[in-house]
Amino acid sequence: MTATIHDVARRAGVSISTVSRVLNGSSPVNDDKRALVLEAVKALDYAPNPAALSLLGKRTGGIGVLLPFVTGEFFSELLSGLDEAAQDAGRFLVVSTSHCRTEEFRRAARALDKRVDALIVAAPETESISAASILSTGVPVAFLNTRPDDALEADVFNFDNYGGVRDLTGHLQNEGHRRIAYVRGPAEAWDAQERVRGYRDAMDHADLEATEIDGGYSREAGHAAAAHLLAMSPRPTAVIGANDYCALGLMSALHQANVAVPGEISVCGFDGLPSTGYTVPALTTVHVPIREIGARAVRRVVSRINERADPEPYRHEVAPVTVVVRDSTTPADAEALT
Amino acid sequence: MTATIHDVARRAGVSISTVSRVLNGSSPVNDDKRALVLEAVKALDYAPNPAALSLLGKRTGGIGVLLPFVTGEFFSELLSGLDEAAQDAGRFLVVSTSHCRTEEFRRAARALDKRVDALIVAAPETESISAASILSTGVPVAFLNTRPDDALEADVFNFDNYGGVRDLTGHLQNEGHRRIAYVRGPAEAWDAQERVRGYRDAMDHADLEATEIDGGYSREAGHAAAAHLLAMSPRPTAVIGANDYCALGLMSALHQANVAVPGEISVCGFDGLPSTGYTVPALTTVHVPIREIGARAVRRVVSRINERADPEPYRHEVAPVTVVVRDSTTPADAEALT
DNA sequence: CTGTTAGCGCCTTCAT
DNA sequence: ATGAAGGCGCTAACAG
Numbered sequence: 001m002t003a004t005i006h007d008v009a010r011r012a013g014v015s016i017s018t019v020s021r022v023l024n025g026s027s028p029v030n031d032d033k034r035a036l037v038l039e040a041v042k043a044l045d046y047a048p049n050p051a052a053l054s055l056l057g058k059r060t061g062g063i064g065v066l067l068p069f070v071t072g073e074f075f076s077e078l079l080s081g082l083d084e085a086a087q088d089a090g091r092f093l094v095v096s097t098s099h100c101r102t103e104e105f106r107r108a109a110r111a112l113d114k115r116v117d118a119l120i121v122a123a124p125e126t127e128s129i130s131a132a133s134i135l136s137t138g139v140p141v142a143f144l145n146t147r148p149d150d151a152l153e154a155d156v157f158n159f160d161n162y163g164g165v166r167d168l169t170g171h172l173q174n175e176g177h178r179r180i181a182y183v184r185g186p187a188e189a190w191d192a193q194e195r196v197r198g199y200r201d202a203m204d205h206a207d208l209e210a211t212e213i214d215g216g217y218s219r220e221a222g223h224a225a226a227a228h229l230l231a232m233s234p235r236p237t238a239v240i241g242a243n244d245y246c247a248l249g250l251m252s253a254l255h256q257a258n259v260a261v262p263g264e265i266s267v268c269g270f271d272g273l274p275s276t277g278y279t280v281p282a283l284t285t286v287h288v289p290i291r292e293i294g295a296r297a298v299r300r301v302v303s304r305i306n307e308r309a310d311p312e313p314y315r316h317e318v319a320p321v322t323v324v325v326r327d328s329t330t331p332a333d334a335e336a337l338t
Numbered sequence: 339m340t341a342t343i344h345d346v347a348r349r350a351g352v353s354i355s356t357v358s359r360v361l362n363g364s365s366p367v368n369d370d371k372r373a374l375v376l377e378a379v380k381a382l383d384y385a386p387n388p389a390a391l392s393l394l395g396k397r398t399g400g401i402g403v404l405l406p407f408v409t410g411e412f413f414s415e416l417l418s419g420l421d422e423a424a425q426d427a428g429r430f431l432v433v434s435t436s437h438c439r440t441e442e443f444r445r446a447a448r449a450l451d452k453r454v455d456a457l458i459v460a461a462p463e464t465e466s467i468s469a470a471s472i473l474s475t476g477v478p479v480a481f482l483n484t485r486p487d488d489a490l491e492a493d494v495f496n497f498d499n500y501g502g503v504r505d506l507t508g509h510l511q512n513e514g515h516r517r518i519a520y521v522r523g524p525a526e527a528w529d530a531q532e533r534v535r536g537y538r539d540a541m542d543h544a545d546l547e548a549t550e551i552d553g554g555y556s557r558e559a560g561h562a563a564a565a566h567l568l569a570m571s572p573r574p575t576a577v578i579g580a581n582d583y584c585a586l587g588l589m590s591a592l593h594q595a596n597v598a599v600p601g602e603i604s605v606c607g608f609d610g611l612p613s614t615g616y617t618v619p620a621l622t623t624v625h626v627p628i629r630e631i632g633a634r635a636v637r638r639v640v641s642r643i644n645e646r647a648d649p650e651p652y653r654h655e656v657a658p659v660t661v662v663v664r665d666s667t668t669p670a671d672a673e674a675l676t
Numbered sequence: 677c678t679g680t681t682a683g684c685g686c687c688t689t690c691a692t
Numbered sequence: 693a694t695g696a697a698g699g700c701g702c703t704a705a706c707a708g
Contacts (some may be wrong), residue, residue, distance in 0.1 A: 017687085049393070051685075055684090058686090062453075076408055079417075114388050119706090138340075202624075219613070248613070274557070280617070351681045359703095365677080682703105691697095
């Protein structure tokens with residue numbers, strides 16, 4: 001059995017109140033008694049029972065994280081950023097995944113309620129957000145990569161999905177590409193919608209025809225989409241995958257079909273995952289400061305936790321992204337520009 | 339404020355004990371009162387305060403997960419497997435990372451103590467284990483991919499690091515390779531040591547000379563190791579990376595050096611990460627059932643939690659792994675076999 | 677069957 | 693400056 005405050009008090013020959021006081025510094029204690037208590041604490045290796053603390057309405061020290069899933073580099077990067085910042089703040093993460101649907105989401109939020117001091121939610125699927133607003137869990141909430149909504153009583157941390165793809169498309173155009181295809185992400189995902197929007201606007205702006213292919217956020221989806229790409233005539237000279245995984249699938253399929261990248265077709269992705277620097281060829285993509293965004297969200301909710309009745313308004317931060325040009329794209333061959 | 343058991347009792351016009359009884363089925367309750375209680379519970383959207391439960395020595399519902407870090411596909415796969423099984427068991431994960439050193443490890447374990455019903459620890463660094471044995475947290479513990487130790491009062495879930503590399507090396511030998519190099523993982527990591535051992539034994543067995551290069555588990559390490567490989571004369575016809583990331587780094591560097599894979603040199607990895615099926619060329623590797631191992635560990639600790647004073651002995655499971663031959667390896671060119 | 681009571685470990689008035 | 697007592701939400705003996 002672990003030691004309780006009573007054990008410490010007995011060993012130090014004082015009352016539990018005194019122990020509590022030296023531990024929390026809530027009011028002055030004589031130096032001699034304080035020393036005794038501290039000694040007893042060390043000897044017994046005492047630590048307050050967190051359950052008792054949270055029963056008293058104190059902090060639990062936990063930060064809840066709700067993710068649609070935890071698979072893949074994007075989320076592992078995110079989790080990494082969250083965890084790092086949480087550690088810095090002396091807090092721990094309570095992670096719960098696979099909440100794509102509203103109902104699951106609600107259940108998870110309820111389960112976490114009372115066990116965490118704040119919630120960080122990554123809910124790209126529009127549907128989840130309404131669920132989120134339902135949760136009146138009382139603790140501060142931050143949303144990540146979520147459609148902003150002024151009605152939402154929470155901070156929102158996004159990155160520039162729209163601008164990223166728009167700039168990426170613009171880069172390809174500058175390189176002489178005219179037939180640029182886009183493999184779409186999941187239709188329900190807000191970030192995917194934003195990205196297509198960026199593509200369309202860039203194509204419109206250059207007076208070029210948009211060519212969209214159904215896809216998804218997985219390597220499998222990208223792989224499958226390649227077939228449609230290959231069947232086109234004339235074939236696009238460049239293709240943008242909805243995210244890096246999609247682009248990786250695209251490259252893999254193209255390689256299998258003996259279509260040279262970037263020789264015959266330029267390929268690019270989105271997210272800037274660490275692995276994209278090591279693919280063959282290295283992938284041109286849009287770098288998103290995922291870890292940094294996660295860390296910001298943590299720092300934000302932590303400050304909200306400590307915030308007294310300070311009605312600081314909710315913020316909506318949009319992190320800038322940067323186009324990273326590598327070897328999977330190349331200027332369009334002049335003669336290919338039929 | 340959320341509803342308490344008192345609110346429910348008042349609304350239903352019964353005592354709190356009755357509410358507790360219908361909720362826990364601890365003893366019979368009249369149907370009419372039961373109905374009233376149930377109605378009140380629903381109306382108030384009542385859920386027991388987890389802090390109160392755990393203060394009473396009940397379960398918290400949490401499973402603590404201690405990882406060295408959370409970055410990379412290996413850990414995201416693992417986490418995925420853990421989370422899935424935890425959800426199935428109606429439990430949630432409390433994740434804490436970056437505990438490579440003993441001291442950090444101890445701190446994390448202490449912090450998690452009392453907030454979780456069990457602990458799952460991935461501690462490939464030998465050092466951490468001693469720390470782990472120190473933790474007398476009272477809750478069941480399961481170790482993942484850790485040097486087995488009979489003194490350890492915990493279940494251990496490993497996979498066949500040794501046999502995997504031995505078989506992989508054997509496969510290359512069968513394909514005619516004679517000069518096979520190995521890029522080592524981190525020296526302190528138990529699994530890395532096991533893998534080199536598999537390589538050495540296989541080379542010894544075939545009466546071939548082992549050629550080892552310092553490396554690591556990261557893409558960067560693999561990338562850097564390639565320089566040494568390239569400087570060798572005669573150059574090896576095949577190389578094994580300590581893990582998939584290392585192999586990916588190797589492939590990337592080889593590509594940059596204009597050395598064809600597998601044309602001039604065969605490359606393989608270890609872990610069987612999802613992404614290895616989509617690299618160019620697709621990577622030959624050793625598939626490890628990571629998710630499955632994680633799930634098993636969760637199921638195990640959950641059953642230990644529910645286990646009464648049942649002194650079931652600690653188990654050490656070693657999951658089999660399988661060599662997956664893909665396009666990054668090819669039979670050795672006869673003329674290359676100087 | 678059901679209501680009352682005593683804690684679980686801790687912090688916080690309230691007295692002293 | 694310090695000890696005693698109340699109570700956070702809940703379950704598990706106790707009485708009826």
